[in-house]
Amino acid sequence: MERNTALRDFLRSRRAQVSPAQAGLIDGSGRRVPGLRREEVAALAGVSVDYYMRLEQGRNVSPSDSVLDSLATALRLSPAQRAQLYLLVRGRSKHEADRVPDNHPNITGLLRAVAVPAIVVGRGSEVIGANALHRELTTDFETFPLERRYYAYWLFADAGAREVMVTWEHSARETVGVLRAAVTRFPEDRRLHRLVENLNAASPEFRALWDEHDVATPASSVKVYRHPLIGSLALRQVAAQLPDDVWLYLYWADPGTDAEAALQRLRDVVADALSRPPAPPR
Structure with missing residues (x-):
């Protein structure tokens, strides 16, 4: 439960730090809070909104490495933040989490x-x-x-x-x-x-x-x-x-x-x- 709370807080804080302009989105409506909406993060990462919401809420989700990498890219995570994401989701860091994967295309x-x-x-x-x-x-x-x-x-x-x-x-x-x-x-x-x-x-x-x-x-x-x-x-x-x-x-x-x-x-x-x-x- 503690890790789920930490993951929720981490993802919320990260998406709050990314502006629509930084993500290449057009911000055509007023926003009450800064950063990206959940549905925007989901679209950028290539997952459904429901799936991302369950991940952010720590609800019985087991994302693949490619999903975590896409999420890290969508949230513009630094190498250290990317490693933290893996640690919170997996309970361990990914071997190559300290660098952006370059073995094959995105x-x-x-x-x-x-x-x-x-x-x-x-x-x-x-x-x-x-x-x-x-x-x-x-x-x-x-x-x-x-x-x-x-x-x-x-x-x-x-x-x-x-x-x-x-x-x-x-x-x-x-x-x-x-x-x-x-x-x-x-x-x-x-x-x-x-x-x-x-x-x-x-x-x-x-x-x-x-x-x-x-x-x-x-x-x-x-x-x-x-x-x-x-x-x-x-x-x-x-x-x-x-x-x-x-x-x-x-x-x-x-x-x-x-x-x-x-x-x-x-x-x-x-x-x-x-x-x-x-x-x-x-």
């Missing part, structure tokens, strides 16, 4: 820049980040506990995945193959072994595929999704490798196809959701 900025569903995953399908279009199409991985924030876990242990993924069988086989390849390459990674143990216990389908000992690498393919408002979307998946065993997946549609029209409707749904005022805190 993941949040990259995801926000593309106009198609996009997700970035690390070793063993760990979800590093996803843009609003991908969240609308699948699920919000940021709401998952850290130990379950894997694409593989959603695919096999979340019943909703089968409702969303029309091509579930193909995705399941591909994901298991990529995971087995990762376990082979990094046998010392205990997180991967725990993930495999949990999935073996949770899913007979995973267990059967795992026992096949097949391996795969991220590849281009066609994935078919089902959306409650839009219907079926057949999208081309393109996988691009980034540094540090990180992969960027993009999902796009051929011009002039029904899929392109459906993808535009998905953009409209997301734009409409983002334009609504945030719900008041409970």
